[in-house]
Amino acid sequence: MTSVESRAQEILAQLTLDEKIAMLYGQMPAVDRLGLTEFHTGGEAVHGLVASSPTTVFPQAVGLAATWNPDLMGAIGSVILAELEALLPADPPDPRLGRNLWAPVVNLLRDPRWGRNEEGYSEDPHLTVALAVAYCRSLRGDASQWRVAPTLKHFTASNHENDKFGESVSVRPRVLHEYDLPPFLEPIRAGVVASVMPSYNVVNGRPNHVSPHLRLLREEDPDVVIVADGHASADIVKKSHFYENFTLGFAAALRAGLDSFTDDLKITMTALYDAFRLGLLSEEDIDPAVGRILRMRLRLTDAFQTPAPTGTNRLNTPDHERLAREAVRQSIVLLQNDGLLPLHPEDGRKVAVVGPLADRVCRDWYGGIPPYRVTPLDGLRSQVGDSRVVFDSGLDRIALRLAAGGDYLAVASGDDALRVAAGKLTDAACFDVFDWGEGGLCLRSVGNGQFLSLASTEQLRCDKLEPYDWNIMETFRLVRDGSSWLLQNHFTGRYAAIGDDGVAVVVPDADAASRLDLEVVHRGTETAAEAARAADVVIVLVGTYPHINGREMKDRDDLNLPAAQEELTHAVIDANPHTAVVLVAGHPVAVPRIAERARALLWSSHGGQEFGNGLADVLLGVCSPAGRLPQTWPRDVEDLPDIRDYDIIKSRLTYLYSDRDPLFAFGHGLTYAEFRYRDLAVEPSVAAPGGRVTITGVIDNVGPADSDDVVQLYVRALDSPVPRPRRELVAFDRIMVPVNAKRQVEFSLAVDRLSFWDVGRGRFAIAPGRYEFMLGRSATAIECTAILTVQAPELPPRDLSTALVRAVDFDDYEAVRIIDETPRQGEAVLASQPGAWLLFRDADLGAGADRVVARLGGGEPGARIEVRLDHPVNGRLLGGVGVVEPDLRGWATVEAPLAPAEGRHDLYLVFSAPARLASFVLHRSAHEFPPQQALPVDRS
Numbered sequence: 041m042t043s044v045e046s047r048a049q050e051i052l053a054q055l056t057l058d059e060k061i062a063m064l065y066g067q068m069p070a071v072d073r074l075g076l077t078e079f080h081t082g083g084e085a086v087h088g089l090v091a092s093s094p095t096t097v098f099p100q101a102v103g104l105a106a107t108w109n110p111d112l113m114g115a116i117g118s119v120i121l122a123e124l125e126a127l128l129p130a131d132p133p134d135p136r137l138g139r140n141l142w143a144p145v146v147n148l149l150r151d152p153r154w155g156r157n158e159e160g161y162s163e164d165p166h167l168t169v170a171l172a173v174a175y176c177r178s179l180r181g182d183a184s185q186w187r188v189a190p191t192l193k194h195f196t197a198s199n200h201e202n203d204k205f206g207e208s209v210s211v212r213p214r215v216l217h218e219y220d221l222p223p224f225l226e227p228i229r230a231g232v233v234a235s236v237m238p239s240y241n242v243v244n245g246r247p248n249h250v251s252p253h254l255r256l257l258r259e260e261d262p263d264v265v266i267v268a269d270g271h272a273s274a275d276i277v278k279k280s281h282f283y284e285n286f287t288l289g290f291a292a293a294l295r296a297g298l299d300s301f302t303d304d305l306k307i308t309m310t311a312l313y314d315a316f317r318l319g320l321l322s323e324e325d326i327d328p329a330v331g332r333i334l335r336m337r338l339r340l341t342d343a344f345q346t347p348a349p350t351g352t353n354r355l356n357t358p359d360h361e362r363l364a365r366e367a368v369r370q371s372i373v374l375l376q377n378d379g380l381l382p383l384h385p386e387d388g389r390k391v392a393v394v395g396p397l398a399d400r401v402c403r404d405w406y407g408g409i410p411p412y413r414v415t416p417l418d419g420l421r422s423q424v425g426d427s428r429v430v431f432d433s434g435l436d437r438i439a440l441r442l443a444a445g446g447d448y449l450a451v452a453s454g455d456d457a458l459r460v461a462a463g464k465l466t467d468a469a470c471f472d473v474f475d476w477g478e479g480g481l482c483l484r485s486v487g488n489g490q491f492l493s494l495a496s497t498e499q500l501r502c503d504k505l506e507p508y509d510w511n512i513m514e515t516f517r518l519v520r521d522g523s524s525w526l527l528q529n530h531f532t533g534r535y536a537a538i539g540d541d542g543v544a545v546v547v548p549d550a551d552a553a554s555r556l557d558l559e560v561v562h563r564g565t566e567t568a569a570e571a572a573r574a575a576d577v578v579i580v581l582v583g584t585y586p587h588i589n590g591r592e593m594k595d596r597d598d599l600n601l602p603a604a605q606e607e608l609t610h611a612v613i614d615a616n617p618h619t620a621v622v623l624v625a626g627h628p629v630a631v632p633r634i635a636e637r638a639r640a641l642l643w644s645s646h647g648g649q650e651f652g653n654g655l656a657d658v659l660l661g662v663c664s665p666a667g668r669l670p671q672t673w674p675r676d677v678e679d680l681p682d683i684r685d686y687d688i689i690k691s692r693l694t695y696l697y698s699d700r701d702p703l704f705a706f707g708h709g710l711t712y713a714e715f716r717y718r719d720l721a722v723e724p725s726v727a728a729p730g731g732r733v734t735i736t737g738v739i740d741n742v743g744p745a746d747s748d749d750v751v752q753l754y755v756r757a758l759d760s761p762v763p764r765p766r767r768e769l770v771a772f773d774r775i776m777v778p779v780n781a782k783r784q785v786e787f788s789l790a791v792d793r794l795s796f797w798d799v800g801r802g803r804f805a806i807a808p809g810r811y812e813f814m815l816g817r818s819a820t821a822i823e824c825t826a827i828l829t830v831q832a833p834e835l836p837p838r839d840l841s842t843a844l845v846r847a848v849d850f851d852d853y854e855a856v857r858i859i860d861e862t863p864r865q866g867e868a869v870l871a872s873q874p875g876a877w878l879l880f881r882d883a884d885l886g887a888g889a890d891r892v893v894a895r896l897g898g899g900e901p902g903a904r905i906e907v908r909l910d911h912p913v914n915g916r917l918l919g920g921v922g923v924v925e926p927d928l929r930g931w932a933t934v935e936a937p938l939a940p941a942e943g944r945h946d947l948y949l950v951f952s953a954p955a956r957l958a959s960f961v962l963h964r965s966a967h968e969f970p971p972q973q974a975l976p977v978d979r980s
Contacts, residue, residue, distance in 0.1 A: 048334040051076070052327060060323070060330045061312050064294070066267070066302040068333075079337055081191075081235075081267050081300050083136060085143040085179070086159050086406040088648065089120045091127055092134045094411035096120075096360040096649070099371045100404060100586075100626050101145060103645025105161035105670035106709075107370040108750045109774045110174035116367065117178030119360050121188055126354035139340050140189040140267070141179065142237060146172050146223035147198045149671045150693055151683050152599060155201040155590040158626025158645060159406060162670035163694045163706065165222040166769045172223065176232040183231065186339045191267060192227060194239030195248060195257070196220045200683045201595045205279035208242040209684050210858040213849055217797040217804070219688060219696075221256065228260040234336050235265040238298070240272050240279075244848075244867050245860030247276040250289075252865055254297035265336045267300040268293070274303050282863065291315035291325075292864065299329040356411045361650060368647045368654025370748070370774075373667035374710040380620055380639040382661025382712055383577060385424045392575035393417050393431050394568045394612055395582045396474050396605065397624045402646045403508055404586035404626070410649040416581050416622070419652030423660055430575060434568035434608040435472040436560065437486065439465055442538070443524045443555035449544060451487045456503040458492065458544040470561055477602030480515040480530055480588045482507055492516065494529045500536060500544040512587050524555035565608055569615035578616050579659065580609055580638075583624035586646055590627065598677040599630040606634070613637050622655065628673040632703055643669070661712060664747035666774065668709040668818070675703045689763055690852070695819040696765035707769070707818035713747035713779065716740040717823035720815045726829045727791050729806045733828060735787045737815045741777040750774045751785050752816055755794065758827075759809025761835060761882070762796060762851065767819055785815075791830060799849040800838035800880075808832040837944045840962045841886035847949075847957040851881040854912070856951075861931070861958045868897060868958035871951035877912040878949045878957075888942040889962035892921055893935045899923040899955025906950040907938055907962075915948060916941075923955045931958065938962070 051074050055063070059071055066081040084090035087104060088097040098104060098116055107113075120141075127137055145159040146168050154160075161168045172192070181187035197211045197220045198204075211220060227233050236257055238248040246252075249272050257264050276282045276289045283289035290301065290311035301308045315321040374381070383391065393416065401413035421429045440449045442460065448469035450461035461469060468487035475481055483492040485502040493504040494513040507514035515530035527536035534546035535553030547553060572578045582605040590596035600606070601623070610633070613619045620640035623629050624647075635641055642665070647654060658665045672695050674680060679700050681691045692698050695706035720737040727733050739751060751774075754767040771787040791806065798805035810829055816822035838845075847869045848858050855876035861868040869878065892907055903923040908915035919938040949957070 044335055044338045047338055048331055051334055052331050055330065057323065060326050061309065063330050063333055064301055064312060065305060065308050066300050080138050081140045082302065083138045083141045084406050085120050085141045086145060088408040089123045090406065090408045091136055093127065093409065094356065095123050095408040096356045096364055097408050097410040098364055098367045099647045100158040100645035101161055102158050102626055102670060103371040103647060104367060105167065105171055106373055106667040107367065108167065108668050108772055109370055110170050112367060112370060113171050113174040114178040115363055117175045119363060121179055121181060123355050124188065140191060140235060142191045142193055144172050144175050144192065145194065146192050147194055148219065148223060150199045150686065150688060151680060152628040152671060153596040153683050154199050155595045156592055157590065158404060158586065163672060164769050165219060167670060168223045169226045172227050173230045173232055176227055180232055189234030189336050189340060190232065191235040191237055192224050192233050193237035194269065195224055195236050196253065197243045197686055198239035198241045201593050204241045205275055206242065207684060208245050209686050211243050211686050212858065213799050214797045215687055215689060224257065225260050228257060228264055234339065235267050237267050237269050238272065240269060240275060242280055244858040247280045247282050249273060249276055249298055250292045250296040252296065258297065263332055263335050265299045265332050266297050268298055268302045270302050273301050274307055286311035287314040287318065287320065291320035294321060294329060295325055299332050364648055365650040365654045368650050369657050369663050371644060371667050372655060372658045372665050373643045373669055374665040375641040375643055375704055376635065377640040377710055380618060381659060383659055385660055389576035391420060391424055391429050392571045392578045393420055393429055394434050394571060394578060395580045395608065396433055396435055397581040397583050398431060398433065401649065401651050402586055403506065404646060405592060413649055414652035416652045416655050419656035423656050430571050432568045432571040433472065434564040435474060436564045437470055437472050437562050439469045439559040439561055440527065441557045441559060443557050451485050451502045456488060456490060456501045458500040458502060460538055460542040475602055475604035476585045476588045477600065478589065478597055481517065482514050483516060494532060494546060498545050500546065507585065507587050515588060518558065521555060525558050526550060526553045527556060565611040568608055569611045572612045572615040575616060576618065578612055578619040580612050580619060580621045581624060582609055582621065583629065586626060595683060599628055599674065601629050601631055609634055628671060630674060630676050630703065632675050635703060664712040664745050666709065666711050666748035666750060668707050668750045669704055672698065672702045672706045673704040675701065696768055705818045705820040707752050709750065711747040711749065712745040714742050715749050715777065716742060717815050720813065720824040720826045722813055722826045722828045725827065726831060728831050729791055731791045733789055733791060735789060735813055737785050737824065738782055739775065739777055739785060740782045741779055743779045746778045748774055748776050752818065753787055754814040754816065754819065756812050757794065757807065757809065758812055760807050764796060767814060794830065799851060805835060806830060806832050807835055837882045837884035838880055840880060840883045840947060841889050844959050844961055845880065846959050847878060850878040852879040853877065859956065866958060868956050870956050871954050874951065874953050876951040880947045882944055883947040884944055885941050885962060886964065888940045888964060890938050890940045890965055891935060892919065892938055892960060892962050893933065894921050894960040895931055895958040896921065896923050896934050897931050897956025897958065900953040903951065903953035903955040905955065905957065906952065908948045908950055909941060909945040912948040912950050
């Protein structure tokens with residue numbers, strides 16, 4: 041027993057019940073008699089420390105993932121740790137800071153419409169794990185002396201925002217074990233995280249805060265602390281309606297594995313005490329959670345007792361600034377280039393910088409406060425020179441006049457209220473229009489440079505530096521009303537009207553709104569095109585806004601560039617074809633027409649404080665770009681299924697299974713150098729489970745520039761008995777190769793890494809046969825291949841005749857979804873329509889199964905499940921079972937005879953109508969189950 045474990049046991053034995061329950065809340069009071077100080081969970085650090093004061097802000101997480109550089113992630117983690125320890129001793133303390141940081145986000149970017157796409161790393165588990173482990177290891181500090189307790193979030197299958205509290209999604213076992221679990225289990229296995237946060241989402245019928253899958257985390261590390269997301273424990277009652285009241289819900293969450301509640305204090309304490317009083321919880325339920333929290337805190341004891349150097353002089357140091365700039369440089373992805381880039385500032389050419397994101401650096405919700413912001417315009421001017429850089433925002437400039445009377449709405453000098461102003465048109469009455477699409481217009485006053493916003497007083501005021509808050513009050517719609525217009529606040533739906541004092545306010549009824557005339561002062565496309573024609577080369581910066589084009593609680597409707605920005609980009613290319621387009625967004629953008637026309641195309645996430653300097657370094661050839669896409673860019677949103685479809689296998693989602701032609705592939709990215717790949721070899725070429733192989737290859741840089749390259753190793757199973765990925769990333773390396781030099785890359789891989797989740801046996805298995813390794817520059821740009829033969833036992837057929845079969849352990853399906861068997865345990869399937877079916881491939885029926893026993897739930901009257909061989913419609917019908925329990929929440933064990941069958945077959949269960957099935961078994965009459973004996977209940 042370690043000193044931490046023994047000390048935790050000692051403290052736990054001395055805590056009173058009240059003290060134990062208090063420790064289940066995220067804001068834990070001190071227990072002075074035992075030497076326990078106040079402690080709280082939480083603190084954000086997705087791409088920089090979020091504090092009440094400025095800290096170093098790096099590119100968004102998806103941008104950091106585009107570096108494909110775990111070493112860089114480690115360096116960033118060290119900066120965040122240093123800045124945290126500089127701020128922790130502040131008096132009074134910053135309530136946003138603590139040593140249990142809620143980062144990183146390891147949810148896989150399965151669907152680019154996800155509103156929180158920018159918070160995650162990649163659609164690929166291996167890349168996500170490599171970056172997360174490196175980040176957490178440096179954030180944590182030395183393994184023998186933890187300084188931070190990192191938290192992985194949000195467990196699991198959290199990749200949509202709309203209706204996430206109420207709409208359950210299905211995650212089949214293969215997708216769960218092969219795709220969604222590794223980003224959580226592998227960092228835990230590496231020993232670099234202390235806690236995990238479940239998501240708000242409902243998966244397989246249950247909110248994740250009461251999911252039985254939480255036990256899988258504890259199988260990897262019994263001490264991992266499971267912390268609730270904000271208000272999530274109450275939301276399983278208020279929003280998911282899974283339990284009737286807080287007492288039941290909070291008790292269920294604690295029994296499921298939750299250790300720390302992040303909710304209203306009164307709700308939490310009342311629910312936990314009531315649950316204890318009613319016998320829903322006992323100290324035997326409470327003690328393990330408190331013990332885990334104590335052990336996490338005690339691991340950090342040395343961090344409290346050994347103060348690190350403190351002071352604001354350790355914030356945003358020159359080294360931190362240099363790292364932020366380097367992170368931008370490494371994160372930028374050159375999507376295409378016909379030779380326009382790099383630009384050469386010494387050649388005297390004039391550069392036009394155009395677009396709504398040319399002179400802006402945007403913040404997002406989980407980013408810190410930047411100490412300064414270098415815009416792309418700033419960065420280019422500093423290196424090219426002011427005299428050779430011209431700028432045009434490309435924004436329409438408008439004025440709004442009262443239809444009755446013709447007076448303008450303006451901002452008076454020294455007063456930011458929007459009010460009626462008589463007289464001629466001046467800058468005070470002009471607004472630049474930022475059109476972010478999806479109905480989101482932002483109006484920036486030319487008079488004072490501030491954005492129009494709806495204040496808490498219901499007045500409209502130009503008083504915001506940028507749209508930023510949980511509720512965005514800076515977006516508006518211009519709504520046509522006959523020959524006039526109405527100004528509508530997007531968030532509240534209220535309309536602008538003029539009050540008695542002449543100040544603009546909002547009213548709920550359009551009939552009471554002020555009718556406005558819209559006066560166009562100038563068109564942004566025209567002024568931008570004029571600037572483009574006067575320049576030798578043009579840099580266009582367009583994209584999306586973090587708080588408007590998707591965010592927490594709101595998914596994107598599409599992947600298009602906002603229409604006004606698309607129009608602007610084409611107008612500039614028409615005026616000057618020597619145009620490079622920089623797409624700035626925290627997600628893929630569908631721009632097939634721009635990709636056809638632009639001479640160069642780049643992508644960056646919102647890059648933080650050094651964005652402009654890092655981007656200028658890439659555009660001007662100070663460094664060669666080597667970022668790679670961490671997720672696939674579809675050509676169109678129509679290439680994607682429903683965002684709630686999490687089955688990447690059946691729906692052919694992500695680069696792993698997709699057979700669609702993407703706009704840009706996973707792993708894609710160009711450099712200013714040309715690389716050639718050769719001499720791929722696997723040693724040994726024949727291996728067995730439990731062994732390791734070494735894969736080597738040679739990379740040549742044939743010029744004309746020194747450059748990093750990201751070498752990617754993929755594999756595919758050529759002889760698999762089940763559907764496997766078309767290609768799967770198993771290793772990568774970001775390497776520097778000087779011009780006219782070569783580098784050998786070497787990867788060591790465990791043969792067991794080639795396994796898949798065998799649903800028939802409930803474990804990972806390796807199929808014998810050939811595996812093709814592919815070395816390339818992206819998932820679709822494969823340069824050379826080599827074959828490994830795995831010698832392993834043939835996989836046995838599925839046993840359906842002697843062991844209970846969970847219905848969810850199917851091989852394929854049609855028109856079914858996974859649900860909870862009971863609120864506390866088990867999973868089942870629900871057929872949603874007649875003709876729905878489940879497939880159990882290569883099933884061994886033994887010596888002649890002639891009966892079926894099934895655990896059935898309610899369904900439509902007369903619903904029946906047929907047992908067929910080898911085809912769901914034309915296959916041999918062996919018989920079937922009828923649903924006898926009409927209650928949709930009830931279950932019954934039903935038995936029926938089958939025509940005798942033996943040997944190995946694909947077995948189909950076909951539903952005649954909607955019904956529920958939890959489990960079944962086929963058997964011979966000699967091994968008959970008594971009709972009233974219930975099948976064993978799945979306890980997983």
